[in-house]
Each structure stands twice: as structure tokens, then as C-alpha cells.
Amino acid sequence: MSHVTDGALHAYLDGACDERERREIEAHLEACGSCRARRDEAAAVSQRASDLLSELEPLSPEAPAWREIEARAAARRGSTARRSRLRPLAWAASIVIAFGLGWMSQSLMFMARSPADMPSASAPAPRIPAPERDAVQAGRTAEQGIEEEAYTDRVGRSVGDQRLDDLAREAVADAARPRPAALQKAAETETEERASGVAEGAATDPERRDAPRQRAAEPRPEAAAAPPAEKTEIVQNRRRDLAAPFAREAAEEPSDVLAARRAALPVTVTEEVSPAEFLPVQPAEAAVWLGAPLVTLPELDLQRVEVGPGTRVDGATAGLPLVRMTYLDAAGHEIVLLQQRIGSEAEGEGDLPAFRIDPDGATSYRWRRDGYWLALQAALSSDSLRSLADRVH
Amino acid sequence: MDLSQIYREHYRSLVRFLYRRTGDQARAEDLAQEAFVRALEHQPSRPRAWLFTVAANLARDEGRRTAVRRRHLSLVKAEAEARPPEPGPEVALERREKIRRVQGALARLAERDREALLLWEEGFSYDEIAEVLGLSRGSMGTTLSRARTRLAAAYAELERDEDDVARN
Numbered sequence: 247m248s249h250v251t252d253g254a255l256h257a258y259l260d261g262a263c264d265e266r267e268r269r270e271i272e273a274h275l276e277a278c279g280s281c282r283a284r285r286d287e288a289a290a291v292s293q294r295a296s297d298l299l300s301e302l303e304p305l306s307p308e309a310p311a312w313r314e315i316e317a318r319a320a321a322r323r324g325s326t327a328r329r330s331r332l333r334p335l336a337w338a339a340s341i342v343i344a345f346g347l348g349w350m351s352q353s354l355m356f357m358a359r360s361p362a363d364m365p366s367a368s369a370p371a372p373r374i375p376a377p378e379r380d381a382v383q384a385g386r387t388a389e390q391g392i393e394e395e396a397y398t399d400r401v402g403r404s405v406g407d408q409r410l411d412d413l414a415r416e417a418v419a420d421a422a423r424p425r426p427a428a429l430q431k432a433a434e435t436e437t438e439e440r441a442s443g444v445a446e447g448a449a450t451d452p453e454r455r456d457a458p459r460q461r462a463a464e465p466r467p468e469a470a471a472a473p474p475a476e477k478t479e480i481v482q483n484r485r486r487d488l489a490a491p492f493a494r495e496a497a498e499e500p501s502d503v504l505a506a507r508r509a510a511l512p513v514t515v516t517e518e519v520s521p522a523e524f525l526p527v528q529p530a531e532a533a534v535w536l537g538a539p540l541v542t543l544p545e546l547d548l549q550r551v552e553v554g555p556g557t558r559v560d561g562a563t564a565g566l567p568l569v570r571m572t573y574l575d576a577a578g579h580e581i582v583l584l585q586q587r588i589g590s591e592a593e594g595e596g597d598l599p600a601f602r603i604d605p606d607g608a609t610s611y612r613w614r615r616d617g618y619w620l621a622l623q624a625a626l627s628s629d630s631l632r633s634l635a636d637r638v639h
Numbered sequence: 640m641d642l643s644q645i646y647r648e649h650y651r652s653l654v655r656f657l658y659r660r661t662g663d664q665a666r667a668e669d670l671a672q673e674a675f676v677r678a679l680e681h682q683p684s685r686p687r688a689w690l691f692t693v694a695a696n697l698a699r700d701e702g703r704r705t706a707v708r709r710r711h712l713s714l715v716k717a718e719a720e721a722r723p724p725e726p727g728p729e730v731a732l733e734r735r736e737k738i739r740r741v742q743g744a745l746a747r748l749a750e751r752d753r754e755a756l757l758l759w760e761e762g763f764s765y766d767e768i769a770e771v772l773g774l775s776r777g778s779m780g781t782t783l784s785r786a787r788t789r790l791a792a793a794y795a796e797l798e799r800d801e802d803d804v805a806r807n
Contacts, residue, residue, distance in 0.1 A: 252788075253781030262765040262780065288784065295787035298741045298794055299760050301734075304658040307668055309650040312643040315672060319679040557702075557750060564747045602773035 250274055250281050255288045524554030524570060535567040541585055541620060541638050546573035549580075559621075562586050583638065584621040588614065599635075601628050611635055645686045646675055652761050653694055659757050660698040662742050670697045691763070692771045695754050702750075740801070744793035752786035759783060 250258075250271055257263050258271045275282050528551065533540050535553045542548070550572040556562035559570075563586060571583045599613035611631040612621040620638065622631050650671060657667035674693045683689035745753055751772060758768045765779040774782065 251781070252784040253778070255780075256784040256787070257765070257780030260759070260765070260780070260783070291787045291791050292783075294791045295756065296760065298744065298790060299659065299757070301738055301741050302655075302659045302745075304655055304664045304667065307651055307654040307664070307671075309646065310672065312646055315646065315675050316679065318672070319676045322676065323680070557746060557748075559750065563749050600774065 249278065250284070252284070252288065255281075255285050256292065259285070259289055259292060521554055521567070524552040526550055526552050532569045532571075536569050536585060536618075537587055538618065540569060540571070541583070541615075541618075542571070543573055543581070543583060543634070543638055545637060546575055546581060548573055556586055559584060562619075563588070579624060579626070581626075581634070582621075582623040584623070585618055588617055588619055601631070642675070642678055642682075642686060645678075645690070649687055649690065650675070653690060656691065656757050656761050657694055657698055659745065659760075660695070660754070661701060666701065670694060670701070673697060688763075688767055688770050691758060691761070695771065699750065736801075740794055740797045743797050744790050747793040748786055748789055752782055752789065755779065755782045756786040756790065 254263070254267070254271060258268065263271065275285060527535070529540055532551045532553050540551075548571060552570045552572075553567050554570060555564070556566045556568045557564045559568055562568050562584070566586055568584060568586045571585075573581045573583065575581055598619065599611065602610045602612070609626060609628055609631055610621055610623040611628070611634075612619060613635060614620070620635070622635055622638075624631060624634075626634070653671040653674065654664075654667050657670050658664050661667055661670070671694065674690050674697065677693055678686055678690055681689070748756070751774070754772055755768050755774075758771060763771065766776055768774070769776040769779055
């Protein structure tokens with residue numbers, strides 16, 4: 247005779263069973279003393295939980311008048327409209343300034359160089375003077391800014407934002423006219439230098455060795471005219487913040503050093519085996535926390551590895567460390583891979599794999615593998631997430 | 640759909656859910672009002688479920704930005720002290736301690752389990768909880784069973800640990 251599960255007992259006590267289930271459970275309870283005892287225990291636990299939660303009653307919350315909520319919504323709509331009207335002006339000013347910088351840098355370059363200064367096959371690659379490097383970098387960040395705009399398309403855009411896109415694309419197309427050979431060579435040279443720097447870093451870090459260097463080595467398109475200053479700064483800051491903890495070139499540490507570091511990390515009041523907050527760590531240390539080798543997305547660009555408490559993530563288990571790996575795909579979209587050991591069989595049952603779609607449009611996909619639960623979070627379609635999950639190894 | 644009526648009927652419930660979720664009444668009220676402001680912008684077809692979904696997301700985002708558990712302990716203590724005076728100082732102290740332990744026990748639940756339990760306490764059905772949290776309806780019984788069992792066990796453990804400390 248199979249007994250009634252705890253989940254079914256609670257559903258029965260909550261009145262959430264359909265007629266057939268209810269009859270089956272009641273028939274079993276009549277015949278099974280141990281399940282009757284478990285039913286009574288479940289009822290007591292359910293009542294106990296309600297009693298405990300009833301202690302958490304807020305002081306009488308006085309709801310503001312509805313018109314205040316309406317006013318707040320109206321004010322937000324107004325400020326959004328004002329920003330949309332001002333943005334094209336800011337874009338236009340930024341484009342004019344950057345065009346001017348680009349024009350001046352080209353002028354300076356042609357004035358300084360003579361035919362004898364042009365690079366040859368046997369001469370070493372020239373260093374790019376600062377004004378030209380800035381123009382090339384401005385072009386790259388313009389492209390990143392446009393990619394950032396493409397990303398925000400996924401979460402909804404206003405008419406003003408669409409206008410910004412049009413202006414940006416016009417600027418890129420305008421700058422894509424054939425460029426003097428010297429400036430093109432300078433851009434390619436800087437690309438090669440950056441690629442070789444990435445290769446050196448990857449050689450000392452086994453995680454980065456697997457990261458695709460091809461993307462870094464590809465020459466960027468022609469420098470565009472100006473990105474809007476505000477968006478460039480936002481994208482640059484975001485990339486810098488993501489990459490900063492991972493930019494340190496560290497050799498692998500011995501396991502006893504890792505264990506000592508782990509012991510020295512702060513712990514929460516209620517969790518004794520996890521950091522209190524998400525902390526950036528090297529992949530080898532994250533694997534120690536996890537208790538297993540990390541799963542990875544080798545096709546994407548790993549930005550950051552962190553370890554934190556399970557309670558900081560929806561559906562994760564309190565008391566077990568959670569590893570969070572942040573990637574960027576080729577379009578610059580952020581993709582987060584989470585992994586945590588499944589604490590008990592009870593946690594592993596039921597509803598996996600599963601999708602979750604948040605009201606802001608972000609999607610997460612969660613599944614189990616070999617005693618661990620994994621989750622991918624990104625502003626992608628369900629099919630794309632599932633496809634990406636197949637490439638996790 | 641009249642959102643002002645939804646507001647009158649469910650504002651207090653939403654604040655209670657957020658207060659239990661965050662431990663901070665002022666923040667709970669602010670997040671509840673924010674959820675209604677967003678509802679005015681989006682005009683959801685099923686406002687109650689939508690409001691609690693947004694509220695749960697706002698609370699989750701809030702938790703990622705701050706050390707919520709430590710704030711729980713200090714804020715719960717401050718709010719307990721702001722409550723109407725209880726008869727006798729010992730009773731008042733005992734109640735404050737109990738509130739702190741309940742908050743601590745809640746913090747030990749997995750986020751999804753905690754939210755499912757809080758939504759159930761706000762009168763949501765299994766179908767509605769599954770919709771708000773994006774889970775399968777079939778797993779609700781197991782989720783609530785686990786949440787209730789852990790809450791009770793965590794509270795008992797906290798109570799026991801504090802008694803041990805007091806005796807020693």
C-alpha cells in the first residue's frame with residue numbers, strides 16, 4: 247500500500263484537492279493509522295506556521311488616497327515624456343562634438359605623417375596616438391551603445407528611444423564611408439594588440455583559456471561618429487563594474503589557502519556555510535564552495551564568478567552556497583548561470599525543469615543535473631534559454 | 640476593471656505580504672504603492688495576481704541590494720519598540736523576541752517557499768500562487784509542506800539556541 251505524501255496531505259488539508267483525489271485520500275486515511283498520524287502532524291505544522299506568521303502584523307498601514315497614487319503615476323509619465331523630448335537634443339550635441347573630434351584627429355594625423363612615416367611590412371606596428379585611439383574607442387563604444395539599445399528593445403521602448411536609435415544608426419552609416427588607409431591600419435593594429443593581451447591573460451587562467459578569443463581578435467567595424475555621451479558612459483561603467491573583480495590575473499592557489507580564505511569569509515547569522523553577500527571569487531574557489539567542478543558556458547565571455555547565500559535567489563536553498571557566473575554574449579547581453587547543490591530529495595522533486603517569466607520580461611530557466619540545480623537568467627526567449635541550457639557543460 | 644477598488648480591497652494585504660517579506664514596514668508601504676503605480680501604467684487584466692507578482696519581484700530586488708536579514712533584526716526590534724505599550728515589561732520583551740525569531744525563521748526558507756507560504760496566508764489559492772510564482776500547480780502542496788515544516792523547525796531551533804545561551 248502506498249502512503250499519502252506530505253504534499254498531498256497538505257493539499258488535502260488546504261482543500262486544494264479535486265473530488266477524486268479527496269475521496270482517494272480519505273479512503274486511505276480510514277485504512278492507514280500511520281497516515282492518519284501524519285495527517286494530524288501536518289495539520290499541527292500548518293496551524294503552527296499560521297500562528298507564527300500572525301505575529302508579523304504591520305502597524306495599521308494607512309493607505310494614501312487613491313488620487314495620490316494616480317498623481318504619482320501621472321508624474322512618472324510626465325518625466326518620461328520630458329526625457330524623451332530632451333534626448334534627441336543631447337544626442338545631436340554629442341554627435342556634433344564627436345564628429346568634430348574625429349575630424350580634428352584625422353587632420354592632425356595627416357599633418358604629422360609623411361610618406362616615409364607610413365607603416366611598411368618590415369617596420370614594427372606603430373603606436374596609435376591618443377586622439378586616434380579615442381576616435382576608434384568612441385566608435386567601438388558607439389557600437390556597444392547601439393547594442394545596448396537593441397537589448398533594451400526586449401524590455402519595451404518609447405517613441406523617443408526609437409528616435410535615438412534612428413539617430414545612432416544614421417551616425418554609424420555616415421561614418422562607414424571609406425577611410426584613409428593610415429587610420430584603418432591604426433585601428434587594425436590596436437585590435438591585434440588587444441587580442442594578444444587577451445591571449446596572455448588566458449594562458450594563466452584556466453577558466454579564461456576556454457573563453458572565445460576569436461571575438462576579441464575580430465577587427466571592429468569602422469569607427470562611428472559619436473555615441474551619445476550619456477549612454478556611452480552607462481555602458482562603459484557597466485562593463486567595467488562587471489569585469490573589475492575578474493580582471494586580476496591570479497595564479498591558482500593551493501587548496502589549503504583556498505580553505506583558509508573560505509574560513510575567513512563573513513557568514514550570516516542564519517547560514518553557516520555561505521557568505522553573507524555575493525562575493526567575487528576565482529573559479530577554483532567557487533568550485534570549493536560548490537563542492538563540485540563548475541558547469542560553464544564555454545562559448546560565452548565569462549565576466550565574473552561569485553559565491554553567495556542561497557536565500558538571495560528565487561527558489562534556491564537557504565543554508566547552501568550558490569555560485570553565480572555572469573557572462574556576456576556576442577551582442578553584449580548579460581546571461582547569468584546559477585548552480586547550487588540540491589540539499590535533499592524533497593527539494594529535487596516536482597517542478598523542474600521550469601520557466602519563469604518576470605513582469606519586466608526577463609526569463610529564467612531552471613533544471614536539475616546530477617544532484618545540482620542550475621538556472622539561466624537572461625532577457626531571452628524561452629527557446630533561446632533552453633537551447634543555451636543544452637550548451638552548458 | 641476599477642483599480643481604485645482593487646486598491647481599497649487589497650492594499651493592506653499587499654503591505655502585510657511585503658512587510659513579512661522585507662521586515663520593514665515603511666519600505667513595504669512604499670513598494671505596495673509602487674506596485675499600484677505600475678498597475679496604473681500597465682492596466683493588467685488580473686490585477687490582484689499581477690500586483691503580488693510585481694510586489695514579490697520588487698521585494699526580491701530589494702533583498703539583492705541590501706543585507707536584508709541583518710536589517711530585519713534591527714528594524715523588527717525598532718518597530719516592536721514603537722508598538723502600543725504592552726502590559727508589563729516582561730511581556731513586551733517576550734513579544735519582541737518572538738517577532739525577531741519569526742523573522743529569523745522566515746529568512747531560513749528558500750525564497751520561493753517563503754513567498755508561497757506568505758501568499759497562502761494572504762488568501763491566494765494554489766492556482767493563484769502557482770500563477771504568481773511561475774510554478775506548477777501540482778507542486779504547491781509539496782512547496783507549502785516544506786515551507787511550513789521548515790518555518791516551524793527553524794523557529795524551534797532559534798528558540799532552543801537562545802535558551803541555551805541564556806542558561807549558559
